[in-house]
C-alpha cells in the first residue's frame with residue numbers, strides 16, 4: 521500500500537530538479553500527479569516518467585500570473601473536481617547572467633581574501649545593482665505564485681474539508697543569503713505566509729507547512745562556481761549538497777497522513793548548514 525494511495529497532487533515547477541523528484545516520489549506512493557511548469561512538453565515528460573501519461577495531467581501555467589493560475593485550477597476542477605495535495609515548488613534562482621557572473625566572481629574573490637588574511641575587502645554590491653524588474657520577477661514567481669496557487673487550491677480543499685499544502689521556501693529565507701536579497705525576501709515571505717494561512721485553514725482540515733532546503737544539486741545550483749560550491753560544502757556539516765530526493769522525502773511526509781499534527785511548520789533539510 522502506498523502512502524498517498526488515491527490522492528491527487530499538484531506540483532508546480534514539477535518538470536525539473538526538486539519538483540520532478542517530488543512528482544516521482546508521490547507517484548511511487550500511489551498519488552495521481554498534476555505536473556505544472558512553464559512548458560507543457562517538459563511537464564508531460566515527467567508524467568510519462570511517472571507512468572501516468574493518461575490519468576495524470578500536465579498543465580502549462582506561469583504561476584506568477586494569476587489568470588494562468590486560475591485557468592490551471594479550472595482544468596483541475598473540470599478533470600477531477602478535487603485536490604488533495606498542492607506543492608508550491610516553482611522557482612527561479614539568480615538567472616540574470618550579469619548578476620550571476622558578478623556573484624560568482626566576487627564570492628570567489630572573497631574566498632581568496634579570507635584565505636590570505638581572513639579579511640573580506642571586496643563587496644558584492646548586489647542590492648544597489650538590483651533592477652526593479654529582477655526584484656519584481658523574483659517576488660512574482662515565488663511569493664505571488666505561492667499565494668495565487670494557494671488561493672485557488674483552498675477553493676477546492678476547504679469545501680472538501682481536507683488537504684495538504686507544502687510550500688518550498690529556502691534557508692535563504694531563514695538566514696538571508698548574501699547577493700540574493702530578492703530571493704531571500706521572497707522565501708522569508710513564503711515562510712510568513714505559510715504560518716498565517718496554516719492558522720487560518722486548519723479548522724477546515726487543511727494543513728499548510730513549508731520546507732526550507734539547504735543547497736541541493738539541481739539545475740538551479742549548477743550555475744554556482746566550483747570555488748563557491750567548495751565554500752558552501754565546507755560550511756555544511758554534512759559536507760555535501762543535498763539531493764532532490766532528500767527534499768522529496770520530506771515533502772512526502774508532509775503530504776501524507778503521517779504529518780497530521782504538523783501545522784504551520786518550516787522544516788529545513790540542510791545538512792546542518794543552519795541549526796536552530
Ligand SMILES: NC(=O)c1ccc[n+]([C@@H]2O[C@H](COP(=O)([O-])OP(=O)(O)OC[C@H]3O[C@@H](n4cnc5c(N)ncnc54)[C@H](O)[C@@H]3O)[C@@H](O)[C@H]2O)c1
Nearest residue numbers: 533536537538582583609610611690733735736738739740
Ligand atoms: N536547488 C536548491 O539548492 C534550492 C534550495 C532551496 C530552495 N530551492 C527551491 O526549490 C524549488 C525548486 O528549485 P530547483 O532547485 O528544483 O530548480 P529547477 O530550476 O531545477 O526547477 C524549477 C522549476 O520551476 C519551473 N518554473 C520556473 N518559473 C516558473 C513559473 N513562473 N511558473 C511555473 N513553473 C516555473 C522551472 O521551469 C523549473 O522546471 C524552488 O522554489 C527553489 O527556490 C532550491
